[in-house]
Amino acid sequence: MKTPFLKAVLSIVRKDVQIELRSRELVSSMGLFALLSILIFSFALELDRSARQEAISGVLWVTVVFASILGLNRSLAMERDQGNLDAMLLAPIDRVAIFFGKLAGNLVFALVVGLLLLPIMTILYNQNLLQPWLLVVLLLGTFGFATVGTLLAMMTVQTRARESLLPIVMMPVALPVLLAAVRASTNILTETPIADWIAWPQILVVVDIIYLVACYLLFEYVIEE
Amino acid sequence: MTLNSELETRNFLIETRALVKAYGLLPVLRKLDLGITRGEFVALLGPNGSGKSTLLRLLAGLSKPTAGQILIGGWTLPDEAAAVRAQIGMVSHKVLLYENLSARENLRFFARLYNLPPAGVDARLAELLEQVGLSRRAADPVRTFSRGMQQRLSIARALLHNPDILLLDEPYTGLDVDASSVLDGLLRDAHAGGRTILMTTHQLDSAAALAGRVVILSRGGIGYDAPTAGLDGARLSAIYTETTSMVSAR
């Protein structure tokens, strides 16, 4: 009777990717924003060689967070505006599948933007960001943002203030992810011995798991009426 | 409850018992008792804010009742919602479609969500698109469609999984005369196919012509409930005015 959980999740992800391939709305607006943000930071902070090493991971992560917020708002507003959320709620699926489906889609788009940023920043800031550990941290960090972001964006698109509310409610809650991700990246980029910073990716994994469980438990309360 | 009435209630496909829905302290439905038997076509009328849409959302499992019971096909809501949802198709005044996907892609997505067997999906989609007259536009994105075409596709989406029950929330909103008559035809076909239909509308003529029974909601309860036999649009309009003005005069 019920659609299998994994099938429901995958069909939602597939639908989101299909829409994105058709319209390229999310990745293009997120990507353009990210590019502009990098340029603005490099002018605003007047980064010289030594300052760059210190500031670069901060620039990377602030850019990733804001680009994610941009994408999350669009992705969930799309479900809300045409009433498509209702259409998914009408289907005989486990409703948490909607959360995992949207989470996976948002994660993929944020990762695409993050992966584009690394080579661009490597060139513009003349520092090698294409390191395996940095990719791991990028994955863990964007996962954390996408998890809380999907839950909170589902809430904020249903409110009156809509788009403007998401950064306000999301930034503080995403702080632990940001903190750990920035610490880890700075250490990776300054080539500190691994034993000194391995705790940060570990903390990131723990925080990601806590958020995933909390958001999984809370999601049903955000979509019911 | 006597044994007799117990047996009687079992004949209802859709039944609400003392159904209450309140938003905060504002009650929208006040102890509503409504029974609909299999195969009926019921038009649900009433002024804005009388609780028509709320009732439909409750029956579709999109909203939880504040108090009271909903029984659909022997299942109770919201506890057995997933089982009930597979039997319900809903058309809302929002089209519930992805405008960047084509007509066929939209239907295919919902076919996956409803877990239709993949083997028969292509044939089923072709059949539905033919039925709603969109075969030639099946590959075009929905955002290029007119309101009437979107609404037809929306009905195809609701019929996709062959539901027993069709809930329609003001399907005539924004449709021109031609599109309305196409919709009339689709609804007649759906009803002739044995489906139970509950439709809210402001179009009294369509209600009198299509439905077998009219229910007028006023102030969160049932103000009028009778078969449409012998009713035309003008007569129904008089009854509607009488039922609803009785309330506003208070």
Added chain:
Amino acid sequence: MTAVQDASALPTQQAETGSRPRLLVALTIITPLAVLVGLYMALFNARTDIDQGDVQRIFYIHMPAFIGAFVALGGTVIGGIQYLRTRQVKWDTLALAGVEVGIALALVNLVTGMVWARPIWNTWWTWDPRLTSEAIMVLTYAAYIMLRQGIENPEQRRRFAAVYGILAFITVIITLVITRIRPDTIHPVVIGPSVQTDMAQGAFEVAATSGVRTALMVNMPVWAVLVPITLMWYRIRLENFNQHIQALKMKALS
């Protein structure tokens, strides 16, 4: 219409709108007195700190106020969880009261900290990890109030507020533990083990000066328990009155 009178079917709550219960009357008298006693212990009874002088006395209010905020915001988490489970309005009222009292006590904590930091750190404010995380914590709960105001439907407002109130507590926990996980903070850790004795500026030993322990023992329960509970109780009563009036309005209109 009879359906309106049948209130049992509607989501009403037993609004506590009568005269004040005896315990609240007692708290109303005891709490201000206890605050005064606490101030006496802090300002006169405890000996002056050798290094910092009189300004160290701020600590007796500073830290207990944060614990008070922690208690109030913990009340928000409990209220949120219980609301989602039971859907009783009283739990949401508890959560709201917790947030407002929590913000007030966090501000007491921040302002006293700033007054202390001016002579000790030679600045009102510094972008230290703990100061920053507490500022963000206060802003989170400001966002909680904004979120509430952005939602028309009261049932939805309570539900979303419960979800956010639970998640927002993460920032409280961060503020609490950040001096242990970020070694570059200059904020002193007075109670419990610390990893950063050399970086912290303005630490002191609780056992070093006579009267410090006593003053802390008195002020801690006052600010951590009596003040938040009394304030929240009044806030809950206010909200109940408010809802009672709303209910009467609805009745008059329908």
